[in-house]
Amino acid sequence: MRNDKERGAGSRTKTGGKSRLGGTFRNWLFNTAGVADTEDLGQLADSAAARADAADQDASTTVPELLTGLRATPENGKNPIWTDQQLEDYLFCARILVAESMDVTLFDTQLLAAANMIRGTVVEMDTGEGKTFVGAVVAGAHALNGRRVHVLTVNDYLAQRDAEWMRPFYDSLSVTVSSVSAAVSRQERQQAYQSDVVYVSVNELGFDVLRDRTATAPAQLMLQPFDVCIVDEIDSVLVDEATVPLVLAGRARAELQSVDVADFVSGLNPDTDYTVEADRRNVSLTDAGIDRAEARWPDVELYSAAGTPLFSSINVALHAQVLLQRDVDYIVRDGQAQIVSDSRGRVASMQRWPDGLQAAVETKEGLVKTEQGEVLDQLLVKDLIKSFANVTGMSGTAVAVAEYLRTNYLLDAGRIPSHKASIRGDRPEQIYATGTQRDAAVVAAAMEAHATGQPVLIGTHDVGTSERFAALLTGNGVTCQVLNARNDSLEAQIIAQAGRLNAVTVSTQMAGRGTDIVLGGADPHRENAEAEHAAVAALGGLLVIIVGRFYSRRLDAQLRGRAGRQGDPGASIIFSSMDDPAANGQETHGLELSDSVSGATDDDGLVTKVGVSTLLDRAQRLSEQERFTTQENSWKYNELIAYQRQVVLTERSKALLEDAAALEPYEFGDAGRLAELRRVLAGQDLIEVCRAILLFEMDAHWSDHLALLSEQRAAIHLRALGRQNPLDEYRRETIFAFDGFLNRVHDSARATLQSLPVKDGAVDLEAAGIRRASSTWTYVVNEDPFGSQSDQIVKWLLKKMGK
Structure with a gap:
């Protein structure tokens, strides 16, 4: 029996017993x-x-x-x-x-x-x-x-x-x-x-x-x-x-209005009008930038509640202009700005930022703006x-x-233990003072391995970096394959060859998920496949070079795992620099890494001081923990909404599936109109009309509810100025907004039924305003990629108030 594709044939391995671990x-x-x-x-x-x-x-x-x-x-x-x-x-x-x-x-x-x-x-x-x-x-x-x-x-x-x-x-x-x-x-x-x-x-x-x-x-x-x-x-x-x-969205019932701030933001000067934090996750207007904004819009007081929408628009456009980088956070392909997943390295299919940020990126790149509309419903993974x-x-x-x-x-x-024990060698991390020195070391290491015929996989953080390394290698006479979000459709073909003799592959994190690199190539029936597998194994197997740590050790481990498949030989090594995001977060984490390595490098820029890798471990753990904290906060903001949605869906399901539930709101509130319509419409026709009205009103009110909560969330952090807890206040506002929801739905349904035009034994639902979205579309929202815009407003206001 063969055991291929994801497995290689081998002898039986006992899985039972307690002796594997000390x-x-x-x-x-x-x-x-x-x-x-x-x-x-x-x-x-x-x-x-x-x-x-x-x-x-x-x-x-x-x-x-x-x-x-x-x-x-x-x-x-x-x-x-x-x-x-x-x-x-x-x-x-x-x-x-x-x-x-x-x-x-x-x-x-x-x-x-x-x-x-x-x-x-x-x-x-x-x-x-x-x-x-x-x-x-x-x-x-x-x-x-x-x-x-x-x-x-x-x-x-x-x-x-x-x-x-x-x-x-x-x-x-x-x-x-x-x-x-x-x-x-x-x-x-x-x-x-x-x-x-x-x-x-x-x-x-x-x-x-x-x-x-x-x-x-x-x-x-x-x-x-x-x-x-x-x-x-x-x-x-x-x-x-x-x-x-x-998200499920539909064409808005009312045209969306927004303030065009793109020209204003594009004219701002770095350092003078805005500053960027060391970790490049936030950008803020300076006092000079605020002054320029107030001069541009003299009738709006930016630090008032009324000025919050304009201030948010400016911050969103500034984030798009300064922090979202082409070929890092997104690529432009087929006339669209397509988000690149930072955990997978692939284009995030059907994903977009919230409408304001999405439009700002499209404006920045001179693209046709994608259709905006109202959110009909949403669901967290x-x-x-x-x-x-x-x-x-x-x-x-x-x-x-x-x-x-x-x-x-x-x-x-x-x-689960491996079928065969891993013999992959994970070499000590190499840390360089600068990114330029690190890059030179990566190219040198890849060329040294390639000269022997050993296959090499270079894992990078983003599209731009992968293409930069491909250019560096090509310039040194090394032919390589590039795998990134631009050519993700070729992933299977490229990975199938990445373990062959002399192969050099430069990839983003997409090579770290769902792939299996077989030494000598993925086709076991190819002529000389077994001999090539043995030849590659004799050279040490696949060498994985990781250019800079990822935000999570799991992502590093996934790339390391491309080597050493099923007991095959292989090796991995991380090349880091003090310019990397892991080190750039030092001020946030209080590690002061740059100062600690001053003068502790060799002629090539390799950091020689002991313990720096341990400090990077800590910074990486803290970075991942910050992401978990952000997720937890996001969940807390959405938890109550999810509960409210279930309440509504329970009633919606009854109205959809049960005739009595579809008629109930009208019988208790407007039985006279219902009796009048019964004389005009056949029994089941009347039920379907009542059902259509009730479902429409329920969906419309829910869409409005989501829009209201979105607006409240955008400004809720202002409550911190009054020493209130924004999350507690948001939950209080969410409960208040939902109070009486179903009663309002029923009132609207009865009002619509009351005014429903009837002519020649038929009703005109569209004339009564019962119109579903002419088109709907789905997408995934990459929400608050740099943290809450409201947080930045509060920080500035607290600064202005001297708190």
Whole structure:
């Protein structure tokens, strides 16, 4: 049997036992919040593997019998938690069925991972260890149990690929499988969501939730009730993108008005009119800049409540002009400003900044402004995940965020040992005084390895840096492949060759997720593939060079993990500089790194002082913690809104699905008008008219509610001037704004029904103002990429007031 694509053939590896970890370290690790001991199920997984290895022709009879006993039936019912024996029986069947249907032998470690995930634990598995197969085995188990399963991926390509790739295994279980992507029609989505297992990207599922929330007829609904969720790259989804709002927007009922401040901002002078903080996450007007603004708009007092919209517009435009960098934060492609995800390095499909910032960037680049409209509904990724009854998942770096997963999702995470022990060599970090010196050292290291034929992967932070290094290498006679957001469609082709002899690949963080670099190339059937694999291994395997630390050690670890696949040799090294963001945050973190290395460098600029790397570790941890804090604050601001939305959706669902609920508001408030219309309209026609009006008013009031809360949030930080807690005040305002919401909806619905034109036995809903958005669109909001604009206003006001 072959074990390719994500795996390489190898001997059986025992997963059970307690001897892998030293006692002291083991006690510390498994006393850490959220960290699970996955080896508790090791003996069970080993037993299932041993049974499968020993199975003979009788397995053709044994497997169907066991599956029949495991399958949920009206008689057996659902059994969410199998006994240990049932779980072992299933893993035994899965190993045999994968071998028969896909000619692949599952590793013992894959069975161990599947066992833990079926029991609800998030697993950490290295690159190349077969996470896709593990996800399928877990999904198959829940589907057998009568559960409906969603496998959430990070993009449409993976959803389609994995569903088709795993289909033979699902067929062997008599489990139906499908995938959903942006290109799929509503009718096709409805059919796909009927399957036992559905592969779909996180964003696309979220958008379908939003679409269902605005359905005006039961036949328009696409989704089935949520049950089990398996998340690929779970730390990226549940941590990095947890508070990202998914948005459904429509053409505004009223034309949006905004103040054009682009010309004013473009004429401001750095240092004189504005200053940029050391970490480049905030830019602020100076007193001179304020004076210029007040001279430009003499009728507006910027530091008053009435001047807040103008002040915010200026700050937004200033952020776009100064802090958002082309080919770093976004690229311009096909006439659009496309955001680049800082955790994935890819173009963030369908993502945009809030309308004001999006428009400011488009103005800066001279692009046609994208259509703006009112937000009809929104959904945080965290709320989407929490709507499932059961959640699990896998990632290469899950244990690092185990405490976060435990605190926010009540999930535990545990590490699965590699099928073969890793022999990758992670070399000591090299820190240089300047970025120029660091870059020279990176090029020299890449050229030295390339001269021997060893493949090299250079990982960079952004598009511009990747292209700069490609130019430096080309200038030194080294041919290289570039992988970044500009050519992300070629990712599979480029990565397939990145492990070959003499290959040099320069990539952004997109090479750190969802890729598997095979030494000698990804095609095992290519002529001389085995010989080339051996030749590359003899040279030391893939060398990963990371140019500057990322904001999170997890991202560094993901890039390191491209080397050393399944026991292959490999090496990684980080080249940092005192110019990097990790060091630039020194003032924020009080580390004073630049002063500490003054004079402690060699002739090439290499920092020789001991302990600087440890200080960078601290700065990096603090940087990641700041992100967690920002996410937590964002969640707190949205938590109450999510609760209010559920209240509204409960009533909306009743109105959509129950005739009595659609009529109830009118019967209690305007029974006379209802009786009059009953004489004109047939019974069901009247119900549909009442339903259409009620749903329209409910959706319109909710959209207005979101707009009001958005305005309040933009200015709520001004309450800090009165020594009030902005979050507490925002919650108080949110509760007050929602008070009587449904009563107002019902009043509006009755008023509309009262004035509803009736002619020749028919009603004209459009004439009564019941008009749905002529077009709707979905996007993801990268909210407050530099922190709250209101925070900057408050800081300036406090300064002006001498506080």
